[in-house]
Amino acid sequence: MTTIYDIAIIGGGPAGLFAGYYAKLRNLNTCIIESLPTLGGQPNTLYAQKKIYDVAGLIGVSGEDLSSKLIEQLNMFDCDIFTKTTINSINSNPNYISLDSTNGEIKTKAVIIAVGNGAFNPRKLAVEFDSKLNNHVDYFVNDINKYKDKDVLVAGGGDSAVDWAFEINKVAKSTSIVHRRDTFRALESSVIRMNNSSIKQVTPYLIEDLQSIDNKLKVILSKARDKNTKEELVVDNLLVNYGYTSDSKLLRSWGLDLTGPYIKVNQKMETNLNNIYAIGDVAEYDGKLKLIANAFSEGTIAIAQAQSKIYPDKSYFEHSTNLFDNK
Ligand SMILES: Cc1cc2nc3c(=O)[nH]c(=O)nc-3n(C[C@H](O)[C@H](O)[C@H](O)COP(=O)(O)OP(=O)(O)OC[C@H]3O[C@@H](n4cnc5c(N)ncnc54)[C@H](O)[C@@H]3O)c2cc1C
Known part of the structure; x- marks a missing residue:
């Protein structure tokens, strides 16, 4: 019988x-479904190296580190996780709700x-x-x-591309970055740091072709607004950002x-559909602030409400200090 x-x-x-x-933590049989190959959402995908200063108890945590800590916390339990899986319909x-996923x-x-x-979805080459x-x-x-x-x-000119170039440069033999404009869109301080680093900047160039050469990748670049001026780079890996x-x-x-692209919820995080809740950036209510701190709180409310509906006999509220033997 399949799991419900x-x-x-x-x-x-x-x-x-x-x-x-x-x-x-509340002992509910749970799964998480994520369309990307990796967990973490926006902090891990859009601003992995930027520091977040408004998550309680964490002073200046990077997007990547916050994601790692959340995953580590989740891994305290055996939660089923389906990555590279997109939900198409509900x-x-x-007796149950059926999610139609790509898997x-x-x-x-x-x-x-x-x-x-x-x-x-990443913008492709x-x-x-x-x-x-x-x-x-x-x-x-x-x-x-x-x-x-x-x-x-690394291909790209924004914060994420430049931040990844720095990270890669810590381990790689050589790191180059190609951008179609003369100037990078990344933070000015990051650009100054990059100018003083060993990262080779190739601007303003566009990737025109990729070829194979001796088990490596030959990247043919053409100058923006001057297609006849070419450059070639032979690398092991290309990271498109x-x-x-x-x-x-x-x-x-x-x-x-919905209200625009967001889901209307009440104070219990309930949507208009029975036993379906919304939390985080997608949930909309009066006074909503799209902050990670609020997303966490909305999650506890939604879980408590769902639990009280599924198991009406169980207490829906417990302090975590009462859930384990704290010896
Ligand atoms: C540059 C930047 C800086 C920020 N700085 C801060 C800050 O300093 N402090 C702060 O509190 N907030 C900050 N935010 C906002 C914060 O990142 C968001 O509020 C937070 O990520 C919302 O979390 P979420 O889980 O609701 O959504 P997301 O982080 O967007 O995660 C949603 C996940 O759902 C997946 N998904 C979507 N549709 C499907 C589907 N159909 N099936 C399966 N999976 C799906 C997506 O791939 C994604 O991984 C910042 C945002 C940006 C862009």
């Missing part, structure tokens, strides 16, 4: 990760929607290349050690009461 989860959380950003942990049945059906008694601004070269081209950094002692080219698009269109077909 107590709680299925759609979205593995800060809201979904903490809600997942809190649900497991259908209520008499098949997921059944659950309650749903917490924590999809932020919608499913992220506008260049056709042989699929055999795919293992040289990344859109995400899953493990920085992949670049250890390698020649790496052109930003992300987010798609909130899916929500419109889920039968939810």
